[in-house]
Amino acid sequence: MKALTNSLLELGSGIQARCYADTGPVQDKVWAQQAGIGWIAKNGNVITREYGSWVFLGEILTNLDLTPDVPHTQHCGSCTRCLDACPTGAITNPFVVDANKCIAYHTIENR
Numbered sequence: 001m002k003a004l005t006n007s008l009l010e011l012g013s014g015i016q017a018r019c020y021a022d023t024g025p026v027q028d029k030v031w032a033q034q035a036g037i038g039w040i041a042k043n044g045n046v047i048t049r050e051y052g053s054w055v056f057l058g059e060i061l062t063n064l065d066l067t068p069d070v071p072h073t074q075h076c077g078s079c080t081r082c083l084d085a086c087p088t089g090a091i092t093n094p095f096v097v098d099a100n101k102c103i104a105y106h107t108i109e110n111r
């Protein structure tokens with residue numbers, strides 16, 4: 001993403017571009033959904049048709065005049081596989097993750 005950002009900056013002196021990948025106050029999931037990558041699913045993450053939710057998100061903010069993609073539609077329907085599968089029951093309700101029950105919170109963030 002840094003390489004792409006740098007190549008955008010080299011397109012012209014008036015061009016601004018800055019990238020984030022879980023590194024700033026950006027609504028990663030909403031913009032991924034708006035960009036047509038997937039939809040915000042009941043597990044609290046963006047799910048894609050190709051990779052499920054096994055993707056990391058990043059974005060480049062730029063003043064380039066780009067043609068927007070079509071937002072993705074929601075396809076969870078009545079499925080509850082993620083709620084049923086979570087070993088600690090951290091997905092307490094559809095779209096709601098209780099970080100205190102989430103293993104990822106305790107292994108990555110809790111210090």
Ligand code: B12
Pocket residue numbers: 021022023024025026027028029030043044045046047053054055056057058097098099102104105109
């Ligand atoms: C806090 C956080 C966590 C917390 C809480 C997770 C949660 N689901 O709530 C903990 C530590 C538990 C966690 C764990 C994990 N995380 Co995390 N996490 C984040 C982080 C840093 C912030 C999310 C957040 O709370 N934002 C603030 C709230 C208010 O916003 P929100 O959740 O997006 O929801 C709001 C918006 O959608 C808004 N909204 C709704 N409609 C609209 C429309 C518009 C136009 C706008 C502007 C806004 C808007 O309203 C919602 C409610 O306020 C994001 C990175 C990021 N910048 O988004 C990564 C992120 C969500 N995590 C990620 C990952 C990969 C994980 C783990 C898989 C890590 C791991 N290896 O285990 C686990 C998965 C757990 C799970 N099932 O969610 C990825 C998910 C990728 C994806 N496929 O979606 C992200 C996006 C990081 C990234 N850039 O890749 N995470």
